[in-house]
Amino acid sequence: MPSPQPAPPGLATGSPGYRRLTLAMLFAGFATFSTLYAVQPLLPALADHYRLSAEGASLAVSMATGPLAIGILVAGALSDRVGRRPLMVAAMMAAAVLTLAAAAAPGWYALLALRLLAGVALAGVPAVAMAYVAEEVDTASVGSAMGLYIAGSALGGMGGRLVASLVAAVADWRWALAIVGGVGLLLAEAFRRLAPPSRRFARAGGDWLTLVRGAGPLFRDPGLRLLYAESFLLMGAFVTVYNYAGFHLLGPPYRLGQAEVGAVFLLYVLGSVSSSWFGTLAGRVGRRKVFWVPVAILIAGVALTAAAPLWLVVAGIGIVTIGFFGAHSIASAWVGRRGGAARGQAAAWYLFFYYMGSSVLGSAGGVAWTHAGWGGVVAFCLLLGVLAMAGGALLVRVRPLA
Structure with a gap:
């Protein structure tokens, strides 16, 4: 029986693969958190449009972050089976499409349902990003690679809110969500093209309830x-x-x-x-x-x-x-x-x-x-x-x- 092949070396700082991966992680962080929090500055507009109280309008945020919290407990185990990169690509694509759909939601409950599904989808990025970077990058370079993902997350949280506010000021909240969703789709495609295929991923078996x-x-x-x-x-x-x-x-x-x-x-x-x-x-x-x-x-x-x-x-x-x-x-x-x-x-x-x-x-x-x-x-x-x-x-x- 042939002996198992040793894992290839991790991507080192300065290598082409490392540069592609870190740029992809920057895009992943930006897309995820701009999509997640873009509705926050739109809450007054949603409250006015749908005649809601402030706490009612806040469900547009909570209905995404709550399912995301639960999804994080599942996404890590799922990535052990299907791989880190494929799950991140699917998560970003799905969240962007759902945000575009939310811009055309026919009513408040449809909007909440789409936000809930977007939260579930987005769980596939923060739950998996650290594992993907840790597997593919050599030990000495992990910190800087994760730093770019975290920077992208902070910029996305700020940029999504800012873009949504500026668009809503000249158009309305639907156009704001549509533009955030469109940008998210472009960033998801950029991630798919840039992120190197997993070379060191080992599919795991085991129990789905390991985390619990x-x-x-x-x-x-x-x-x-x-x-x-x-x-x-x-x-x-x-x-x-x-x-x-x-x-x-x-x-x-x-x-x-x-x-x-x-x-x-x-x-x-x-x-x-x-x-x-x-x-x-x-x-x-x-x-x-x-x-x-x-x-x-x-x-x-x-x-x-x-x-x-x-x-x-x-x-x-x-x-x-x-x-x-x-x-x-x-x-x-x-x-x-x-x-x-x-x-x-x-x-x-x-x-x-x-x-x-x-x-x-x-x-x-x-x-x-x-x-x-x-x-x-x-x-x-x-x-x-x-x-x-x-x-x-x-x-x-x-x-x-x-």
Whole structure:
């Protein structure tokens, strides 16, 4: 019987294959998160068009992020069988087509159904991207390749919201979704052409419920339980601020235009800087000593948005962005550290709670808006921030790993 062939070497920095893969991952991150969050600045327009409350309109976001959270737990196992690259291509193509279809949805419930399906499809990218890069790129080059995917994700989250706002300002929300979906389709095709075929993928057998069965040891770790709670609370506060800031700024006393509200999403650039800076700081002085700092920054930013002057409201949203991305960068790295050999499963559960926070708490914040206006949103997010700070205090007491 012939001996198995050794796996080919991973793609190294500077090689043609590496350049193709990193550009493809940049496109994947951009397409995924622009498609996922493009509806966020359109919530006031959807509420007006369909005569909905703010929390009702927020379902356009939550109906995608909730299924995405659940889909992440399945997509990793599916990719073990069908391959990383084919699943990512199918996910991006399907999400783009569903977004184009949402632009022509005949009614509100049809739009929600299409958003739900888009969320399920999009789960195939964040759940698989890290595994695809880790398999195909040599160890020394993995960090820079993943960095481009994360950069594309941040740019996509900002760009999708900004493009949707600008198009909606001169046309309407249907054209905004159509253009985001069209761009997503072009980026999916670019990914298909650029992403190198898998050379080191080994098809896995095993049980579809491996992730669920492997959750036991992870959830017995008090540190991971707290970090999962942190992802749920912090993402919930962050998404709530951005979900309802549009309602606040479009209404009295500010009465900004749709394009001006969309410009607020340029504050995401601060998040990219913050995540890198806090990640480096935590690596140097310790996560336990640093984690509370960005959480406190987020709380201060939320409080600042309660001020009346417009510049203080915008400054507060920027400070919330700095705090959230700083805390997220520390927590996600901390999960990888505490997950040990099961870090892939640990990360999948972290993303599950992260997107469930966006889905559940993002919509719950709409109830606060409907009943108490922006003051209610601020109070709700402050409560989430205080709970996250309490969790940070408990994390300090968790026994460190050997």
